[in-house]
Amino acid sequence: MIDLLESRDKIDKIDMEIVRLFEKRMKICEDVAEYKIATGKKVLDAERERQKLKALRGRAHGEFNQLGIQELFEQIMAISRKRQYQLLTEHGVEDEEKLEMVDFLPLNNVTVVFQGVEGAYSYAAMREYFDDDIKSFHVKTWRDAMEAVVEGKADYGVLPIENSTAGIVAGIYDLLTEYDLNIVGEQIISPRHVLLGLPEASLEDIRCVYSHSQALAQCSKYLEAHPEWRTQEMENTAGSAKKVREDGDITQASIASRQAGELYGLKVLAENICSNDKNATRFVIVSKKPIYVKDANKISVFFELYHESGTLYHMLSHIIYNGLNMTKIESRPIPGKNWQYRFFVDFEGNLQDSAVKNALRGIEAEADRMRILGNY
Structure with missing residues (x-):
């Protein structure tokens, strides 16, 4: 031995x-x-x-x-x-600067676009983030909002990107790779979903509940307790409240905000219906201008990798070796490339930091494709 x-x-x-x-x-x-x-x-x-x-x-x-x-x-x-x-x-x-540092973002006397209608959570996020003297308008889809910013009809767009209960808004991640826009800020709000119906309606009358897919997911436990109800997705929560008001059908209900109910003259049939009482939604503010404020402390990037063993580890190791704190990673399939994925990563830092420059230099050199989505 x-x-x-x-x-x-x-x-x-x-x-x-x-x-x-x-x-x-x-x-x-x-x-x-x-x-x-x-x-x-x-x-x-x-x-x-x-x-x-x-x-x-x-x-x-x-x-x-x-x-x-x-x-x-x-x-x-x-x-x-x-x-x-x-x-x-x-x-x-130095690599070529992708974004320009500015002292502050202009938040007054600007035009902002949001998806949905007044009373939607995107509208609430906009009111939280921007000054009161802005001009704003709403569009039907997230793509429409992106197009409005690209075409210069709006200085900023407000888009939901993730929810603490239902997860990421996948469509927004895909659009961020399609449009050359930059994330310049974020706003977190806590949606307080309620069940809304016509003034003369009661819970016993309800047969169909309308709302955005995210809101339906966030209230899934409450909805599962009412198997007699069917659900139908709509483009936004406030729009579902508007539909209930316009249809005038007491068997219809909407999951939306209390403010949307007040706006469209609906009654609150049930409160505290969200599965998670700490439910929160993160919205990003996008701009056509490639800028970031000097005190920005979060960076979002996406990259695509060659389909080889270990490539994801090597990308993330650039963040690890430079002592940066990664706060999020998501993946989305790459259209036209079966079983290959695009990765979205958030980490703490500022584009002026040496550690950040090192990490981004390495990722850009070794990835098949990489773009900084924003520093905010």
């Missing part, structure tokens, strides 16, 4: 030698970075890395060790690249 302590001592000595060689290798990588800085050569040489990995894997014995060597050196090479990205920033090698 082997001596365990003796084996551990041998491993410790080998590990110390690995550390010594690792640091020696990293010093040479810094020399390589100096050369690349001087010549303008890119940090990532994907073809050389593939050839080197193939050669190193061939030096190992047995399939398990071959896989281990490939994984080990993939990580060593990725770490080397991250150090080189840091050195580029330290030497003042």
Whole structure:
């Protein structure tokens, strides 16, 4: 039987030698970075890395060790690249600025578009975020809102992006990749859904409940307690209240805000119907101008990856190695590319921070596609 302590001592000595060689290798990588800085050569040489990995894997014995060597050196090479990205920033090698820093966002005497009608939660988010002297108008769909900002009909658009109960608003994520707009702010509100009906209606009369899909999802437990009711999705909550008022049918009800009920002359049939009493919805403010305020502290990006093992880990490691706090990650399928996904990541920081510059430099260099959605 082997001596365990003796084996551990041998491993410790080998590990110390690995550390010594690792640091020696990293010093040479810094020399390589100096050369690349001087010549303008890119940090990532994907073809050389593939050839080197193939050669190193061939030096190992047995399939398990071959896989281990490939994984080990993939990580060593990725770490080397991250150090080189840091050195580029330290030497003042700047990428082209994607967004312009401003002291503040103009929030008065502007035009704002929101999806829905007055009384919708998008309208409430707009009133919370902007000054009172704005001009505003509403449109039917989120795409219409995006188009209005792109065409210059509105300075800003207000769009719901996620809810703490029902999750992300997938359509907004997809539209953010389609339109070249920038997130310049966010507003969180706490929807207080109520069940609205005609003044003469009672709960016993109700047979159909209208609302936006998110509101229906947020009140799913309440609705499940009434299996005799059918539900029907509409484009927004306030619009569902308006429909109930216009149809004049006592069997219809709407899930919307109390303010929408007051606006359309409806009666509250039930309160506190949301499944989560801490329900909150996050709205983003989008602009055509590529700007961010100097004290912005959240960054949103999306990126697409080559369909290879480990690519997502390598992207996220740029955030980890630079000491940044990732607050959110979502994925959406890429149209026309079955089983390939586009990733949306939020992390804390400002575009002027060196750590942020390092992380974004690495992600942009190694992703198939990357865009900063905003710093706000």
